[in-house]
Amino acid sequence: MPINYYIFLSVCLFCIGIIGVLTRRNAIVIFMCIELMLNAVNLLLVAFSRMHHAAAQSLDAASMAGAEAQIFVFFIMVVAAAEVTVGLAIIVMLYRNIHSVDINFLNRLKH
Amino acid sequence: MNAIIISAVWGVLMMYAGFFLQSKRSIHLLAIAGICLMIGATAYEFLSGIPFVTIDTKGMLEYTGYGLAFLLIILVSTLVYFILSGNDIHSAGKSASDLYALVFFILTGIAVVAGYRSLLMLFLGIEIVSIPLYVLAGSDKSNLKSNEAALKYFLMGSFSTGLMLMGIALIYGDTGSFYLDAIRAGFGVLTPMKAAGMLLILASMSFKVSAAPFHFWTPDVYDGSPTVFTSFMATIVKSVAFFAFLTLFDHAFGKLHEQWKVLVAIIAVATLLIGNITAVFQQSVKRMLAYSSIAQAGFMMLSIYAINTFAKQGLLLYFAGYSFATLGIFAVLSKMKDHSIDSFNGFAKSNPIIALSLLISLLSLAGIPLTAGFFAKYYMLLAVIREGGMLWLVITAVLCAAVSVYYYFRVIQAMYFKESVQDNSSLFSPYFKWMMFLNAVLIIVLGIHPDLILSLI
Secondary structure, X not given: OOHXXXXXXXXXHHHHHHHHHHHOOEHHHXXXXXXXXXXXXXXXXXXXXXXXXXXXXXXXXXXXXXXXXXXXXXXXXXXXXXXXXXXXXHHHHHHHHHOOOEHHHHHHHOO | OHHHHHHHHHHHHHHHHHHHOOOHHHHHHHHHHHHHHHHHHHHHHXXXXXXXXXXXXXXXXXXXXXXXXXXXXXXXXXXXXXXXXXXXHXXXXXXXXXXXXXXXXXXXXXXXXXXXXXXXXXXHHHHHHHHHHHHHHOOOOOOHHHHHHXXXXXXXXXXXXXXXXXXXXXXXXXXXXXXXXXXXXXXXXXXXXXXXXXXXXXXXXXXXXXXXXXXXXXXXXXXXXXXXXXXXXXXXXXXXXXXXXXXXXXXXXXXXXXXXXXXXXXXXXXXXXHHHHHHHOOOEHHHHHXXXXXXXXXXXXXXXXXXXXXXXXXXXXXHHHHHHHHHHHHHHHOOOOOOEHHHHOOHHHHOHHHHHHHHHHHXXXXXXXXXXXXXXXXXXXXXXXXXOOOHHHHHHHHHHHHHHHHHHHHHHHHHHHOOOOOOOOOOOOHHHHHHHHHHHHHHHHHHHXXXXXXXXX
Protein backbone atom coordinates (compact mmCIF):
# COMPACT_ATOMS: atom_id res chain seq x y z
CA MET A 1 0.00 0.00 0.00
CA PRO A 2 1.27 3.52 -0.69
CA ILE A 3 2.49 5.51 2.33
CA ASN A 4 -0.16 8.17 1.68
CA TYR A 5 -2.89 5.97 3.13
CA TYR A 6 -1.00 5.61 6.40
CA ILE A 7 -0.25 9.32 6.60
CA PHE A 8 -3.91 10.11 5.93
CA LEU A 9 -5.12 7.64 8.57
CA SER A 10 -2.78 8.85 11.28
CA VAL A 11 -3.41 12.51 10.56
CA CYS A 12 -7.14 11.76 10.83
CA LEU A 13 -6.63 10.01 14.17
CA PHE A 14 -4.44 12.86 15.35
CA CYS A 15 -7.06 15.45 14.41
CA ILE A 16 -9.80 13.47 16.16
CA GLY A 17 -7.56 13.52 19.24
CA ILE A 18 -6.99 17.29 19.02
CA ILE A 19 -10.69 17.99 18.50
CA GLY A 20 -11.48 15.77 21.47
CA VAL A 21 -9.00 17.60 23.71
CA LEU A 22 -10.41 20.97 22.69
CA THR A 23 -14.11 20.16 22.94
CA ARG A 24 -14.71 17.50 25.59
CA ARG A 25 -15.17 18.46 29.23
CA ASN A 26 -14.51 15.21 31.03
CA ALA A 27 -10.90 14.90 32.21
CA ILE A 28 -10.77 11.15 31.51
CA VAL A 29 -12.07 11.60 27.95
CA ILE A 30 -9.54 14.38 27.31
CA PHE A 31 -6.88 12.06 28.58
CA MET A 32 -8.02 9.31 26.20
CA CYS A 33 -7.90 11.79 23.33
CA ILE A 34 -4.29 12.62 24.21
CA GLU A 35 -3.49 8.90 24.12
CA LEU A 36 -5.16 8.76 20.71
CA MET A 37 -2.82 11.50 19.51
CA LEU A 38 0.19 9.57 20.76
CA ASN A 39 -0.98 6.40 19.07
CA ALA A 40 -1.52 8.23 15.79
CA VAL A 41 2.14 9.25 16.04
CA ASN A 42 3.15 5.66 16.75
CA LEU A 43 1.34 4.44 13.65
CA LEU A 44 2.92 7.13 11.52
CA LEU A 45 6.41 6.37 12.83
CA VAL A 46 6.07 2.68 12.09
CA ALA A 47 4.79 3.42 8.60
CA PHE A 48 7.70 5.80 7.93
CA SER A 49 10.10 3.24 9.34
CA ARG A 50 8.85 0.67 6.83
CA MET A 51 9.07 3.21 4.04
CA HIS A 52 12.65 4.22 4.79
CA HIS A 53 13.60 0.59 5.29
CA ALA A 54 12.17 -0.46 1.92
CA ALA A 55 13.93 2.44 0.21
CA ALA A 56 17.28 1.60 1.80
CA GLN A 57 16.91 -2.14 1.21
CA SER A 58 16.57 -1.70 -2.52
CA LEU A 59 20.10 -0.26 -2.49
CA ASP A 60 21.66 -2.46 0.17
CA ALA A 61 19.97 -5.69 1.26
CA ALA A 62 21.56 -5.71 4.73
CA SER A 63 20.52 -2.14 5.56
CA MET A 64 19.14 -1.42 9.01
CA ALA A 65 17.65 1.94 8.05
CA GLY A 66 14.31 2.66 9.64
CA ALA A 67 14.93 0.61 12.76
CA GLU A 68 15.37 3.69 14.93
CA ALA A 69 11.76 4.78 14.40
CA GLN A 70 10.52 1.47 15.78
CA ILE A 71 12.72 1.98 18.85
CA PHE A 72 11.24 5.46 19.16
CA VAL A 73 7.78 3.92 19.26
CA PHE A 74 8.78 1.83 22.28
CA PHE A 75 10.02 4.94 24.04
CA ILE A 76 6.73 6.71 23.31
CA MET A 77 4.83 3.77 24.80
CA VAL A 78 6.97 3.80 27.94
CA VAL A 79 6.62 7.54 28.41
CA ALA A 80 2.87 7.33 27.76
CA ALA A 81 2.62 4.68 30.47
CA ALA A 82 4.50 6.94 32.89
CA GLU A 83 2.16 9.78 31.99
CA VAL A 84 -0.86 7.57 32.61
CA THR A 85 0.29 6.73 36.14
CA VAL A 86 0.84 10.36 37.05
CA GLY A 87 -2.22 11.63 35.19
CA LEU A 88 -4.67 9.13 36.64
CA ALA A 89 -3.27 9.80 40.11
CA ILE A 90 -3.92 13.51 39.62
CA ILE A 91 -7.46 12.83 38.38
CA VAL A 92 -8.16 10.55 41.35
CA MET A 93 -6.83 13.22 43.70
CA LEU A 94 -9.16 15.76 42.13
CA TYR A 95 -12.09 13.35 42.30
CA ARG A 96 -11.54 12.79 46.01
CA ASN A 97 -11.78 16.52 46.64
CA ILE A 98 -14.67 17.58 44.41
CA HIS A 99 -16.38 14.27 43.47
CA SER A 100 -16.28 15.17 39.79
CA VAL A 101 -13.85 15.03 36.90
CA ASP A 102 -15.44 17.89 34.99
CA ILE A 103 -12.90 20.25 33.48
CA ASN A 104 -15.25 23.26 33.78
CA PHE A 105 -14.41 23.20 37.41
CA LEU A 106 -10.93 24.44 36.56
CA ASN A 107 -12.30 27.86 35.74
CA ARG A 108 -12.49 28.51 39.43
CA LEU A 109 -8.80 29.42 39.28
CA LYS A 110 -9.53 32.48 37.16
CA HIS A 111 -10.57 35.19 39.52
CA MET B 1 27.27 12.90 31.29
CA ASN B 2 28.40 13.06 34.93
CA ALA B 3 25.35 15.04 35.90
CA ILE B 4 22.91 12.48 34.45
CA ILE B 5 24.37 9.62 36.46
CA ILE B 6 24.83 11.50 39.72
CA SER B 7 21.38 13.08 39.70
CA ALA B 8 19.63 9.79 38.90
CA VAL B 9 21.51 7.96 41.67
CA TRP B 10 21.01 10.82 44.11
CA GLY B 11 17.30 10.89 43.36
CA VAL B 12 16.97 7.25 44.41
CA LEU B 13 19.14 7.96 47.45
CA MET B 14 16.91 10.86 48.48
CA MET B 15 13.84 8.63 48.16
CA TYR B 16 15.29 6.14 50.63
CA ALA B 17 16.73 8.87 52.84
CA GLY B 18 13.19 9.45 54.11
CA PHE B 19 13.35 6.11 55.91
CA PHE B 20 16.68 6.62 57.63
CA LEU B 21 16.96 10.33 58.27
CA GLN B 22 14.40 11.75 60.65
CA SER B 23 15.41 15.37 60.97
CA LYS B 24 14.55 17.94 58.32
CA ARG B 25 18.00 19.40 58.55
CA SER B 26 19.86 16.23 57.55
CA ILE B 27 17.57 15.66 54.52
CA HIS B 28 18.13 19.25 53.48
CA LEU B 29 21.90 18.90 53.89
CA LEU B 30 21.91 15.65 51.90
CA ALA B 31 20.14 17.41 49.01
CA ILE B 32 22.60 20.30 49.11
CA ALA B 33 25.50 17.82 49.17
CA GLY B 34 24.07 16.15 46.07
CA ILE B 35 23.83 19.44 44.20
CA CYS B 36 27.36 20.42 45.23
CA LEU B 37 28.63 17.05 44.03
CA MET B 38 26.88 17.57 40.69
CA ILE B 39 28.32 21.07 40.34
CA GLY B 40 31.80 19.71 41.07
CA ALA B 41 31.47 16.82 38.62
CA THR B 42 30.06 19.05 35.88
CA ALA B 43 32.76 21.66 36.46
CA TYR B 44 35.38 18.93 36.19
CA GLU B 45 33.85 17.73 32.92
CA PHE B 46 33.67 21.31 31.70
CA LEU B 47 37.31 22.03 32.47
CA SER B 48 38.90 18.74 31.46
CA GLY B 49 36.46 17.71 28.75
CA ILE B 50 36.40 14.12 30.01
CA PRO B 51 33.47 12.63 31.92
CA PHE B 52 34.09 10.11 34.73
CA VAL B 53 32.48 7.34 32.72
CA THR B 54 32.29 7.31 28.97
CA ILE B 55 29.11 5.77 27.63
CA ASP B 56 28.62 5.16 23.94
CA THR B 57 25.34 6.85 23.13
CA LYS B 58 25.83 6.55 19.35
CA GLY B 59 26.12 10.31 19.15
CA MET B 60 22.69 10.91 20.64
CA LEU B 61 24.19 12.82 23.55
CA GLU B 62 27.13 15.13 23.11
CA TYR B 63 28.30 17.58 25.74
CA THR B 64 29.91 20.68 24.30
CA GLY B 65 31.30 23.55 26.33
CA TYR B 66 28.11 25.51 25.72
CA GLY B 67 25.86 22.72 26.99
CA LEU B 68 28.00 22.18 30.08
CA ALA B 69 28.12 25.92 30.81
CA PHE B 70 24.34 25.95 30.62
CA LEU B 71 24.18 22.93 32.93
CA LEU B 72 26.49 24.64 35.42
CA ILE B 73 24.29 27.73 35.53
CA ILE B 74 21.20 25.59 36.06
CA LEU B 75 22.87 23.61 38.85
CA VAL B 76 24.04 26.76 40.61
CA SER B 77 20.49 28.14 40.33
CA THR B 78 19.19 24.91 41.84
CA LEU B 79 21.68 25.27 44.69
CA VAL B 80 20.41 28.81 45.29
CA TYR B 81 16.88 27.43 45.14
CA PHE B 82 17.61 24.71 47.71
CA ILE B 83 19.32 27.16 50.07
CA LEU B 84 16.62 29.83 49.84
CA SER B 85 13.54 27.61 49.68
CA GLY B 86 14.64 24.47 51.55
CA ASN B 87 12.36 25.12 54.51
CA ASP B 88 9.36 25.66 52.28
CA ILE B 89 9.92 22.32 50.54
CA HIS B 90 9.61 20.75 53.97
CA SER B 91 6.32 22.45 54.65
CA ALA B 92 4.93 21.71 51.16
CA GLY B 93 4.32 18.00 51.62
CA LYS B 94 4.35 15.26 54.20
CA SER B 95 7.66 13.74 53.17
CA ALA B 96 10.16 16.26 51.94
CA SER B 97 12.62 13.60 50.85
CA ASP B 98 10.23 12.48 48.08
CA LEU B 99 9.92 16.03 46.82
CA TYR B 100 13.69 16.43 46.81
CA ALA B 101 13.95 13.14 44.95
CA LEU B 102 11.57 14.44 42.29
CA VAL B 103 13.68 17.58 41.91
CA PHE B 104 16.73 15.39 41.37
CA PHE B 105 14.90 13.36 38.72
CA ILE B 106 14.01 16.63 37.00
CA LEU B 107 17.72 17.47 37.04
CA THR B 108 18.38 14.18 35.23
CA GLY B 109 16.05 15.31 32.47
CA ILE B 110 17.75 18.70 32.43
CA ALA B 111 21.14 17.04 32.00
CA VAL B 112 19.76 15.04 29.07
CA VAL B 113 18.39 18.20 27.44
CA ALA B 114 21.73 19.96 27.93
CA GLY B 115 23.45 17.58 25.52
CA TYR B 116 20.88 16.14 23.17
CA ARG B 117 21.81 15.60 19.54
CA SER B 118 18.87 13.41 18.58
CA LEU B 119 15.15 14.13 18.65
CA LEU B 120 14.68 10.97 20.72
CA MET B 121 16.77 12.45 23.51
CA LEU B 122 14.94 15.77 23.21
CA PHE B 123 11.64 13.97 23.72
CA LEU B 124 12.93 11.88 26.62
CA GLY B 125 14.62 14.83 28.31
CA ILE B 126 11.55 17.05 28.11
CA GLU B 127 9.35 14.25 29.42
CA ILE B 128 11.69 13.41 32.30
CA VAL B 129 11.50 17.07 33.25
CA SER B 130 7.72 17.33 32.82
CA ILE B 131 6.36 14.23 34.52
CA PRO B 132 7.83 14.87 38.00
CA LEU B 133 6.73 18.50 37.65
CA TYR B 134 3.09 17.44 37.31
CA VAL B 135 3.48 15.71 40.67
CA LEU B 136 5.20 18.72 42.24
CA ALA B 137 2.46 21.07 41.00
CA GLY B 138 -0.12 18.90 42.79
CA SER B 139 1.94 18.17 45.88
CA ASP B 140 -0.43 20.09 48.14
CA LYS B 141 -3.02 17.34 47.93
CA SER B 142 -5.79 18.81 50.04
CA ASN B 143 -5.65 22.22 48.40
CA LEU B 144 -8.11 22.52 45.52
CA LYS B 145 -6.10 25.16 43.70
CA SER B 146 -3.06 22.91 43.71
CA ASN B 147 -5.14 20.00 42.37
CA GLU B 148 -6.51 22.12 39.58
CA ALA B 149 -3.09 23.49 38.72
CA ALA B 150 -1.70 19.95 38.51
CA LEU B 151 -4.53 18.75 36.26
CA LYS B 152 -4.31 21.77 33.99
CA TYR B 153 -0.53 21.51 33.76
CA PHE B 154 -0.76 17.81 33.09
CA LEU B 155 -3.36 18.09 30.32
CA MET B 156 -1.62 21.03 28.65
CA GLY B 157 1.79 19.41 29.01
CA SER B 158 0.83 16.08 27.50
CA PHE B 159 -1.14 17.80 24.75
CA SER B 160 1.93 19.77 23.75
CA THR B 161 4.01 16.58 23.94
CA GLY B 162 1.58 15.02 21.46
CA LEU B 163 2.07 17.97 19.11
CA MET B 164 5.83 17.69 19.43
CA LEU B 165 5.79 13.96 18.68
CA MET B 166 3.70 14.51 15.56
CA GLY B 167 6.20 17.13 14.44
CA ILE B 168 9.08 14.74 15.10
CA ALA B 169 7.32 11.96 13.15
CA LEU B 170 6.73 14.22 10.14
CA ILE B 171 10.32 15.43 10.13
CA TYR B 172 11.52 11.86 10.40
CA GLY B 173 9.33 10.90 7.49
CA ASP B 174 10.89 13.58 5.36
CA THR B 175 14.54 13.33 6.34
CA GLY B 176 14.81 9.70 7.50
CA SER B 177 16.77 10.41 10.67
CA PHE B 178 16.36 11.64 14.23
CA TYR B 179 19.87 13.07 14.44
CA LEU B 180 20.01 16.85 14.43
CA ASP B 181 23.00 16.93 12.07
CA ALA B 182 21.33 14.59 9.58
CA ILE B 183 18.12 16.62 9.74
CA ARG B 184 20.12 19.79 9.11
CA ALA B 185 21.76 18.17 6.09
CA GLY B 186 18.35 17.18 4.71
CA PHE B 187 16.84 20.61 5.31
CA GLY B 188 17.79 22.30 2.07
CA VAL B 189 14.32 23.04 0.72
CA LEU B 190 11.09 23.41 2.61
CA THR B 191 8.66 20.64 1.71
CA PRO B 192 5.08 20.68 3.07
CA MET B 193 5.89 17.81 5.42
CA LYS B 194 8.92 19.60 6.89
CA ALA B 195 6.93 22.80 7.22
CA ALA B 196 4.11 21.02 9.05
CA GLY B 197 6.58 19.23 11.33
CA MET B 198 8.45 22.42 12.11
CA LEU B 199 5.23 24.32 12.86
CA LEU B 200 4.04 21.59 15.22
CA ILE B 201 7.38 21.56 17.05
CA LEU B 202 7.37 25.36 17.21
CA ALA B 203 3.87 25.29 18.72
CA SER B 204 4.77 22.67 21.29
CA MET B 205 8.00 24.40 22.31
CA SER B 206 6.04 27.66 22.64
CA PHE B 207 3.71 25.77 24.98
CA LYS B 208 6.65 24.65 27.09
CA VAL B 209 8.23 28.09 27.35
CA SER B 210 4.79 29.75 27.66
CA ALA B 211 5.14 32.02 24.65
CA ALA B 212 2.19 34.06 23.47
CA PRO B 213 -0.59 32.22 21.73
CA PHE B 214 0.11 29.23 23.96
CA HIS B 215 0.68 30.99 27.29
CA PHE B 216 -2.87 30.76 28.69
CA TRP B 217 -2.11 27.91 31.07
CA THR B 218 0.79 29.72 32.73
CA PRO B 219 -0.90 32.17 35.13
CA ASP B 220 -3.35 29.56 36.44
CA VAL B 221 -0.73 26.87 36.92
CA TYR B 222 1.83 29.20 38.49
CA ASP B 223 -0.81 30.71 40.75
CA GLY B 224 -2.26 27.39 41.88
CA SER B 225 0.91 25.39 42.52
CA PRO B 226 2.63 25.62 45.91
CA THR B 227 4.83 28.73 45.76
CA VAL B 228 8.09 26.81 46.23
CA PHE B 229 7.47 24.75 43.13
CA THR B 230 6.18 27.72 41.16
CA SER B 231 9.56 29.29 41.63
CA PHE B 232 11.27 26.15 40.32
CA MET B 233 8.94 25.97 37.31
CA ALA B 234 9.17 29.64 36.45
CA THR B 235 12.94 29.78 36.50
CA ILE B 236 14.88 26.58 36.05
CA VAL B 237 12.39 24.59 34.00
CA LYS B 238 11.66 27.56 31.77
CA SER B 239 15.39 28.01 31.12
CA VAL B 240 15.68 24.36 30.15
CA ALA B 241 12.79 24.61 27.72
CA PHE B 242 14.46 27.63 26.14
CA PHE B 243 17.76 25.82 25.86
CA ALA B 244 16.07 22.90 24.11
CA PHE B 245 14.26 25.35 21.83
CA LEU B 246 17.50 27.15 20.92
CA THR B 247 19.50 23.97 20.31
CA LEU B 248 16.81 22.48 18.11
CA PHE B 249 16.29 25.55 15.97
CA ASP B 250 19.99 26.25 15.76
CA HIS B 251 21.24 22.75 14.97
CA ALA B 252 18.37 21.12 13.14
CA PHE B 253 16.46 23.93 11.45
CA GLY B 254 19.28 26.46 11.16
CA LYS B 255 19.41 26.30 7.38
CA LEU B 256 15.86 27.57 7.04
CA HIS B 257 16.39 30.46 9.45
CA GLU B 258 15.09 32.98 6.92
CA GLN B 259 11.81 31.11 6.62
CA TRP B 260 10.88 30.75 10.27
CA LYS B 261 12.39 33.85 11.80
CA VAL B 262 9.43 36.08 10.97
CA LEU B 263 7.11 33.66 12.74
CA VAL B 264 9.35 33.65 15.83
CA ALA B 265 9.48 37.45 15.74
CA ILE B 266 5.68 37.60 15.76
CA ILE B 267 5.52 35.18 18.69
CA ALA B 268 8.13 37.21 20.57
CA VAL B 269 6.28 40.50 20.09
CA ALA B 270 2.94 38.97 21.06
CA THR B 271 4.50 37.42 24.17
CA LEU B 272 6.12 40.70 25.19
CA LEU B 273 2.91 42.69 24.74
CA ILE B 274 0.55 40.24 26.41
CA GLY B 275 2.88 39.47 29.31
CA ASN B 276 3.74 43.06 30.15
CA ILE B 277 0.34 44.61 29.66
CA THR B 278 -1.54 41.96 31.64
CA ALA B 279 1.00 42.09 34.46
CA VAL B 280 0.19 45.75 35.02
CA PHE B 281 -3.34 44.90 36.19
CA GLN B 282 -2.49 42.17 38.70
CA GLN B 283 -3.11 42.68 42.40
CA SER B 284 -1.39 39.53 43.65
CA VAL B 285 2.40 39.51 43.50
CA LYS B 286 2.42 35.80 42.69
CA ARG B 287 0.17 36.30 39.69
CA MET B 288 2.11 39.39 38.67
CA LEU B 289 5.30 37.28 38.67
CA ALA B 290 3.55 34.66 36.54
CA TYR B 291 2.80 37.31 33.91
CA SER B 292 6.24 38.78 34.32
CA SER B 293 7.69 35.34 33.55
CA ILE B 294 5.69 35.39 30.31
CA ALA B 295 7.09 38.84 29.58
CA GLN B 296 10.65 37.65 30.26
CA ALA B 297 10.00 34.67 27.99
CA GLY B 298 9.23 37.23 25.28
CA PHE B 299 12.69 38.69 25.75
CA MET B 300 14.28 35.27 25.64
CA MET B 301 12.39 34.55 22.40
CA LEU B 302 14.50 37.30 20.82
CA SER B 303 17.51 35.01 21.11
CA ILE B 304 15.66 32.30 19.17
CA TYR B 305 14.87 34.89 16.54
CA ALA B 306 18.47 35.99 16.15
CA ILE B 307 20.45 32.76 16.74
CA ASN B 308 23.98 34.16 16.62
CA THR B 309 26.89 34.29 19.07
CA PHE B 310 25.43 37.21 20.99
CA ALA B 311 22.10 35.44 21.32
CA LYS B 312 23.69 32.26 22.63
CA GLN B 313 25.97 34.04 25.10
CA GLY B 314 23.23 36.42 26.17
CA LEU B 315 20.74 33.62 26.74
CA LEU B 316 23.00 32.02 29.38
CA LEU B 317 23.38 35.38 31.09
CA TYR B 318 19.63 35.83 30.90
CA PHE B 319 19.03 32.44 32.52
CA ALA B 320 21.34 33.35 35.40
CA GLY B 321 20.07 36.88 35.94
CA TYR B 322 16.41 35.95 35.64
CA SER B 323 16.68 32.79 37.76
CA PHE B 324 18.55 34.34 40.68
CA ALA B 325 16.24 37.35 40.86
CA THR B 326 13.00 35.38 40.52
CA LEU B 327 14.10 32.66 42.95
CA GLY B 328 14.79 35.33 45.56
CA ILE B 329 11.41 37.01 45.18
CA PHE B 330 9.54 33.70 45.23
CA ALA B 331 11.48 32.55 48.31
CA VAL B 332 10.26 35.61 50.20
CA LEU B 333 6.76 35.19 48.78
CA SER B 334 6.49 31.57 49.89
CA LYS B 335 7.14 32.59 53.49
CA MET B 336 4.23 35.04 53.44
CA LYS B 337 0.61 34.02 53.83
CA ASP B 338 -0.89 36.89 51.90
CA HIS B 339 0.37 37.41 48.33
CA SER B 340 -1.16 40.82 47.62
CA ILE B 341 1.05 43.81 46.94
CA ASP B 342 -0.19 45.50 50.12
CA SER B 343 1.35 42.76 52.22
CA PHE B 344 4.77 44.16 51.29
CA ASN B 345 3.91 47.51 52.92
CA GLY B 346 6.59 48.82 55.22
CA PHE B 347 9.12 46.08 54.56
CA ALA B 348 11.92 48.62 54.45
CA LYS B 349 11.40 49.35 58.14
CA SER B 350 10.58 45.90 59.48
CA ASN B 351 13.04 43.87 57.34
CA PRO B 352 15.64 46.22 55.86
CA ILE B 353 17.89 43.44 54.52
CA ILE B 354 15.07 41.55 52.84
CA ALA B 355 13.72 44.77 51.39
CA LEU B 356 17.14 45.66 49.97
CA SER B 357 17.60 42.20 48.42
CA LEU B 358 14.10 42.31 46.93
CA LEU B 359 14.83 45.78 45.59
CA ILE B 360 17.92 44.50 43.79
CA SER B 361 16.06 41.46 42.45
CA LEU B 362 13.20 43.58 41.13
CA LEU B 363 15.58 46.09 39.57
CA SER B 364 17.36 43.19 37.87
CA LEU B 365 14.08 41.88 36.46
CA ALA B 366 13.27 45.37 35.18
CA GLY B 367 16.69 45.56 33.55
CA ILE B 368 18.21 48.53 35.41
CA PRO B 369 22.00 48.96 34.91
CA LEU B 370 24.42 47.51 37.47
CA THR B 371 22.23 44.40 37.83
CA ALA B 372 22.48 41.16 35.88
CA GLY B 373 19.17 41.82 34.14
CA PHE B 374 20.56 44.87 32.34
CA PHE B 375 23.29 43.05 30.43
CA ALA B 376 20.98 40.11 29.77
CA LYS B 377 18.46 42.37 28.05
CA TYR B 378 21.25 44.34 26.38
CA TYR B 379 22.65 41.18 24.80
CA MET B 380 19.23 40.08 23.56
CA LEU B 381 18.69 43.44 21.85
CA LEU B 382 22.25 43.46 20.52
CA ALA B 383 21.69 40.03 18.99
CA VAL B 384 18.55 41.22 17.19
CA ILE B 385 20.31 44.34 15.90
CA ARG B 386 23.26 42.29 14.62
CA GLU B 387 20.81 39.99 12.86
CA GLY B 388 19.52 43.09 11.10
CA GLY B 389 16.25 43.89 9.46
CA MET B 390 13.67 44.06 12.20
CA LEU B 391 14.16 47.28 14.11
CA TRP B 392 10.50 47.32 15.16
CA LEU B 393 11.21 44.20 17.20
CA VAL B 394 13.87 46.05 19.20
CA ILE B 395 11.63 49.08 19.66
CA THR B 396 8.74 46.96 20.94
CA ALA B 397 11.06 45.13 23.33
CA VAL B 398 12.44 48.39 24.77
CA LEU B 399 8.95 49.86 25.17
CA CYS B 400 7.79 46.68 26.91
CA ALA B 401 10.79 46.82 29.24
CA ALA B 402 9.69 50.35 30.12
CA VAL B 403 6.18 49.11 30.89
CA SER B 404 7.63 46.36 33.07
CA VAL B 405 9.33 48.97 35.26
CA TYR B 406 5.86 50.13 36.34
CA TYR B 407 4.69 46.87 37.86
CA TYR B 408 8.03 45.97 39.42
CA PHE B 409 8.18 49.40 41.03
CA ARG B 410 4.74 48.98 42.56
CA VAL B 411 6.25 46.38 44.88
CA ILE B 412 9.27 48.61 45.59
CA GLN B 413 6.91 51.49 46.33
CA ALA B 414 4.92 49.35 48.75
CA MET B 415 8.11 48.30 50.54
CA TYR B 416 9.69 51.73 50.86
CA PHE B 417 6.97 54.35 50.83
CA LYS B 418 4.00 52.79 52.60
CA GLU B 419 3.35 52.17 56.27
CA SER B 420 2.75 48.63 57.38
CA VAL B 421 -0.29 47.61 59.40
CA GLN B 422 1.02 44.39 60.90
CA ASP B 423 4.45 43.50 62.15
CA ASN B 424 6.39 41.38 59.67
CA SER B 425 9.77 41.42 61.35
CA SER B 426 9.61 37.85 62.72
CA LEU B 427 8.75 36.20 59.38
CA PHE B 428 12.31 35.52 58.32
CA SER B 429 15.17 33.82 60.09
CA PRO B 430 18.56 35.60 60.24
CA TYR B 431 20.09 32.81 58.11
CA PHE B 432 17.51 33.39 55.40
CA LYS B 433 18.12 37.14 55.48
CA TRP B 434 21.83 36.76 54.89
CA MET B 435 21.29 34.19 52.16
CA MET B 436 18.93 36.59 50.42
CA PHE B 437 21.56 39.26 50.76
CA LEU B 438 24.20 36.96 49.22
CA ASN B 439 21.82 36.26 46.34
CA ALA B 440 21.45 40.00 45.78
CA VAL B 441 25.24 40.41 45.86
CA LEU B 442 25.48 37.69 43.22
CA ILE B 443 23.05 39.61 41.00
CA ILE B 444 25.12 42.79 41.39
CA VAL B 445 28.38 40.95 40.68
CA LEU B 446 26.90 39.50 37.50
CA GLY B 447 25.68 42.98 36.59
CA ILE B 448 29.18 44.45 36.92
CA HIS B 449 31.10 41.47 35.54
CA PRO B 450 28.89 39.68 33.00
CA ASP B 451 32.15 38.21 31.68
CA LEU B 452 31.96 35.67 34.49
CA ILE B 453 29.30 33.89 32.45
CA LEU B 454 30.07 35.16 28.97
CA SER B 455 33.64 33.86 29.18
CA LEU B 456 32.39 30.37 29.98
CA ILE B 457 31.58 29.82 26.32
